Amino acid sequence: MRDRTTDLAIETSGLVKIFGKNRAVDGLDLRVPAGTVYGVLGPNGAGKTTAVKMLATLLRPDGGEARVFGHDVLREPDAVRARVSLTGQYASVDEEMTGAENLVLLGRLLGHRKAAAKDRAARLLEAFGLTDAAGRQVKTYSGGMRRRLDIAASILDTPDLLFLDEPTTGLDPRSRNQVWDIVRIVVAHGTTVLLTTQYLDEADRLAGRIAVVDHGRVIAEGTPGELKSSVGAGMVHVRLRDPAQRPAAERVLAAELGTDVHLDADPVALTARVAARDADAGAERASRALGALAAAGIVVDDFSLGQPSLDEVFLALTGAPAGETGRTPAGVPAGNRAGEPGSALADRPAARSGRAGHEARQTHGAKETYEIEETTV
């Protein structure tokens, strides 16, 4: 293994955390370069939060090693704590206290004198657009305001490494954009951000590199571009007027898109992956397919092109829907490690994703349980 400890914010090898019989984190290998946003993408229960908690010294690893800026999380927890800050999945602020009190409390705990803590709190509240709400109890805040206060608390003394655990889950689109903007500004000022998310879209927008995590281990790692090219530009969903035309539509789509077409449970619906190198090429290809359907005399009631959802990413990467992969999915090279970016992304068995299509549809049916968002373009 190369020794590049100095420019790595986080380095873990074989990190393990076991809760009872559940191996929540099961041999996690991460190498997070300093000064970047690093995305950890995975479904609920993939072990993202557990991993973050171990890195933030909140949980003791049961195996493996983890270093933050070269400091071992077990042996030098205070050295790690002095450089990191955590915004947890559930707001890490005190609901019963006001926004200002929360920040002053933290300022005091970080060693600021009372006047300095108050001044710092006021400036942060201003910068985060919370001055009007400063004197109100946090429980009266909206989700977006709470999250902003949470991040403000995390950067009270600008940390070298900021953990953001699903920072936009449950936020409306506007609040989500605000959080994204804040993250970009924070990173521009030199803080490394480890961002966990369930949304490919979010990781794509913010992260320089992404690790896809499932069952507590990294199943793929690479830049957003590498990741997406393995997934394709998205999925087309087609609804026909006449179920009798479906076999014909399937043939047309398969020919135009060059991928397997899946017949949904709904007798008039079809779904297919769009193989294209980016969203524009994908859109072009999808519209050509739509034209071909019309030319073949097939009546289409509804047509949509969606960005690949997390489910589809997992389908493409592992041949099984998120959270349903086995411990060592047959479709993933066993030797895949974070240190070998993109290796798992390149040689994806195309047939496998098609074969697993039926399972994928079932997952779509039970989508609520994953809270997976599908962005329609």
Added chain:
Amino acid sequence: MSATTTETGTSFVPAAETLGAVLAPGARPPRPGALSASLTFGWRAMLKVKHVPEQLFDVTAFPIMMTLMFTYLFGGALAGSPTEYLQFLLPGIMVTSVVMITMYTGVEVNKDIEKGVFDRFRTLPIWRPSTMVGYLLGDMFRYTMAATVILVVGLVLGFRPQGGVVGVVAAIALLVAFSFAFSWVWTMFGLLLRSEKSVMGISMLVLFPLTFLSNVYVDPETMPGWLQAFVGVNPISHLVTAARSLMSGAADTGEITWVLVSGAVCVAVFGALTMRLYNRR
């Protein structure tokens, strides 16, 4: 302020300049010492009292009820009259009420620890026990308040301590100090058990025998031998005897020492267990 103002700042757009200004790395102050961090958490506990004053109900209504109930329930039968009995009962009922209130510490810890804010505290490079000490500092305010409420009710009902102001203040100080030490039992259970309810359950299971099987209500001489043996070693009995002695103006140094030592043991044992659990979570 109306309910419709909840969503202020939706139009907020993070500005690179203002945000950048607060992000500019300034010199970080040295980390606060153990005392400073503990006092800051104590301040947090007091802020909670300020924001949720209802929680003071436990330390006012409950002690008043206890005092009135037992004074008039047993007074005539045990000592001829409630006023006579009160001279014997008051220090004991004060101890009982305050020690009973200590269980809310465990409940609060248990409720709080599940919240995300604890994760933040635990990622700070501060003296680890300060969060727990802060709780207990806030609770000491509550204990003092409960003791004062009982004293006032007692004085109104005709309690006339011979030890005067000094004796009474010393007794309350001893009681609050012991309760602080004893509360570490509950911080431990608060961290150990899964739910508030189980913390309550365990607390009741410990507190009822501990407070009732003591010398609070009656002289242990009428009890069977085995029970006398338990009452004799029960720390509550020692605390009550010490408090009575201080309030009556004849300080029993032996009992006071016993109480202080058992308090120190409580902190050493349960404080250590609490911190072990706290670090492991």
